[in-house]
Amino acid sequence: xxxxxxxxxxxxxxxxxxxxxxxxxxxxxxxxxxxxxxxxxxxxxxxxxxxxxxxxxxxxxxxxxxxxxxxxxxxxxxxxxxxxxxxxxxxxxxxxxxxxxxxxxxxxxxxxxxxxxxxxxxxxxxxxxxxxxxxxxxxxxxxxxxxxxxxxxxxx
Amino acid sequence: xxxxxxxxxxxxxxxxxxxxxxxxxxxxxxxxxxxxxxxxxxxxxxxxxxxxxxxxxxxxxxxxxxxxxxxxxxxxxxxxxxxxxxxxxxxxxxxxxxxxxxxxxxxxxxxxxxxxxxxxxxxxxxxxxxxxxxxxxxxxxxxxxxxxxxxxxxxx
DNA sequence: TTTACTGCAAATATTTTGCAATATC
DNA sequence: GATATTGCAAAATATTTGCAGTAAA
Numbered sequence: 001x002x003x004x005x006x007x008x009x010x011x012x013x014x015x016x017x018x019x020x021x022x023x024x025x026x027x028x029x030x031x032x033x034x035x036x037x038x039x040x041x042x043x044x045x046x047x048x049x050x051x052x053x054x055x056x057x058x059x060x061x062x063x064x065x066x067x068x069x070x071x072x073x074x075x076x077x078x079x080x081x082x083x084x085x086x087x088x089x090x091x092x093x094x095x096x097x098x099x100x101x102x103x104x105x106x107x108x109x110x111x112x113x114x115x116x117x118x119x120x121x122x123x124x125x126x127x128x129x130x131x132x133x134x135x136x137x138x139x140x141x142x143x144x145x146x147x148x149x150x151x152x153x154x155x156x
Numbered sequence: 157x158x159x160x161x162x163x164x165x166x167x168x169x170x171x172x173x174x175x176x177x178x179x180x181x182x183x184x185x186x187x188x189x190x191x192x193x194x195x196x197x198x199x200x201x202x203x204x205x206x207x208x209x210x211x212x213x214x215x216x217x218x219x220x221x222x223x224x225x226x227x228x229x230x231x232x233x234x235x236x237x238x239x240x241x242x243x244x245x246x247x248x249x250x251x252x253x254x255x256x257x258x259x260x261x262x263x264x265x266x267x268x269x270x271x272x273x274x275x276x277x278x279x280x281x282x283x284x285x286x287x288x289x290x291x292x293x294x295x296x297x298x299x300x301x302x303x304x305x306x307x308x309x310x311x312x
Numbered sequence: 313t314t315t316a317c318t319g320c321a322a323a324t325a326t327t328t329t330g331c332a333a334t335a336t337c
Numbered sequence: 338g339a340t341a342t343t344g345c346a347a348a349a350t351a352t353t354t355g356c357a358g359t360a361a362a
Binding site: 027 | 325326327328329335336337
């Protein structure tokens with residue numbers, strides 16, 4: 001779980017990054033980061049925009065895209081493009097501990113804890129590449145869709 | 157390598173799929189599949205469109221998108237969305253034997269043979285999910301960018 | 313002969329860009 | 338005070354859709 005302590009830790013990492021890159025520490029950037037930390041899983045631009053609207057804090061789409069790019073460059077947020085055109089984001093802290101199951105039927109994305117050996121085997125490739133993080137997406141049919149398909153074939 | 161024999165094998169799988177789903181066997185669909193088989197790695201809609209133009213065989217973008225959807229549904233082609241908006245595709249036959257290294261600096265995508273145990277560990281999750289294929293993307297800095305960064309820091 | 317497929321153009325969706333106003337350093 | 342960042346609107350990019358003509362079954 002990402003609690004307030006970890007939330008603060010992430011804010012500090014962001015501050016250090018902004019200082020290092022001589023970027024400005026704006027209220028918008030920190031507000032966006034706080035809202036991102038509050039998401040339990042994936043989110044997209046629209047969900048984030050909506051969430052900020054609910055808190056009565058107005059931020060433009062342009063700023064959202066800009067901030068997400070900075071956060072991605074800082075390695076704090078990971079950008080996924082599962083199946084749809086709309087990019088999905090998530091906190092890297094959360095992404096690192098699971099793999100994604102993308103259902104090829106209903107396009108739902110669920111998460112399963114990463115097999116621990118995976119990290120090790122990726123680290124082993126360091127001579128050719130400097131791995132920062134990885135994303136394992138397994139495509140297939142999710143439990144729900146499988147049940148539906150089974151019911152269908154039973155009716156025949 | 158995908159040679160003509162495998163190419164024919166894929167055509168047959170496609171034919172069987174089209175028959176099963178009561179879809180039509182058009183010249184466009186087979187021509188597109190042939191061009192796809194000729195790509196050695198990833199490709200996108202524009203590369204495919206260009207390639208077909210070169211062979212003097214005109215196919216509209218709409219048909220390309222349509223056919224790629226059919227091929228994806230058939231499990232013959234895999235659709236990736238690495239970093240850009242432009243979807244990248246590749247033959248599943250090829251995708252299954254490697255993982256992707258996506259450079260977070262220059263956005264190049266290279267391929268490395270999959271660790272063989274990965275397939276096994278994914279199959280082990282069959283009770284919750286029916287895995288069809290997987291895509292392991294490792295993000296980080298590629299060799300070229302790493303060298304450039306090293307040269308930069310040496311100059312300082 | 314029926315209707316799925318194709319091509320074109322228009323519509324939609326997502327992200328990026330230009331620029332004036334504003335706020336950080 | 339210099340200039341990075343913001344917000345808005347317009348542009349750019351990628352994909353989908355509507356529809357009339359064509360071709361597979």
